[in-house]
Amino acid sequence: MGTINIENIEPGMVLAGDAKARNGRVLLRAGKTITEKHIETFKAWGVTEADVEGITKEDLAASAAAQADPKLFEKAERMTRARFRHTDPNHPFVDELQRLCTFRALKMLNGAGS
């Protein structure tokens, strides 16, 4: 199980923990299988993450990196790391911000190449 961002949630995944709205209200209980409709409801209630069975943030990051051109990905990582040199990469906030910036840089490099 692992907590992943809402944009990575897909129908068929199984909740490992309750999905809650921002105000704390439970929208779907742990153990339920997520449907397309549930995802719409989550988004409407401002849910940004969910705890699901069998998949982690690290898995998602690894598979996203595996899909990218390795040379470009390495370049994007290097550029982003240079900007983050004064931050602590082990802090979850920094880790997430740096990951998002790496993929943003990758998108720009891809855009520049095509």
Add this chain to the structure above:
Amino acid sequence: MALSLRQLIGAEENVPSLPMIFHHLNEAVNNARSSMREIAEIISTDQSLSARLLKLVNSVFFGFPSRIETISHAATIIGIQQLRDMALATTIIQMFRGIPAELLDAKAFWRHSIACGIAARVLASYHQEPNVERFFVAGLLHDIGHLIIYRRNAGQAKEALVRCAQSGELLYQVERQMMGFDHADVGGLLLNHWRLPQSLEEAAKFHHRPSRAPRFPLESGVIHVADLIANALQMGSSGERFVPPLDARAWEGLRLSVSILSPTIQQVEQQFANTVSLFLEDDKR
């Protein structure tokens, strides 16, 4: 010779003053007995300010479905504090437009400030704060101390920028070493000098060390995190070339999950171009 912080900002003629109308407006907003009509009347004495505010409240920034034609209508719809905050935002950008370009690209500076403001506004809404506009203004003003340093102490400001480019150090730390204070201190003093709300002053003064803010750690923490995001996204620049280090205690204090970062960045990207043209290109009419 190095200027001290008080010297930099102390003498009246050294710092630009806020237009009189803004002091009247501030007094009226802070006075519980003033009516919405009085406040609208104060704003309406300045036609260019009124026009800029009407343009703002009718923009997608606020996203109201029907057209707002008068300042008093705007005051009823967005509230007098928010209207005052927006008046402050547009007034200060107008005041500092004529900064000499050799040291600092004024447009890049305001783009960074606007990105920080939008990020602060989005973070505040995740924190379920009422009146998110004050967070936008706090973000917009967080680096204003840079403008005073560039104006009053251009030599050392330039030296600091060159040194950072060569050594890879953080600008605010180099400023502290060279001058004994940094742009955040200067910004805090300027906002205090202008008698703006203390939350704005603290957010500027403590945006690099928010958990030290005595009265407004939340505001300071939101601006701190928003500044990191704006720097990470490289939207505009205030001279800093790196993402500043995170104050982990301040982030904990916000009680937000890191999963809000992805949608926050999406929203900042969506709103950025529009907000920039709204605030920076508003007198081409």
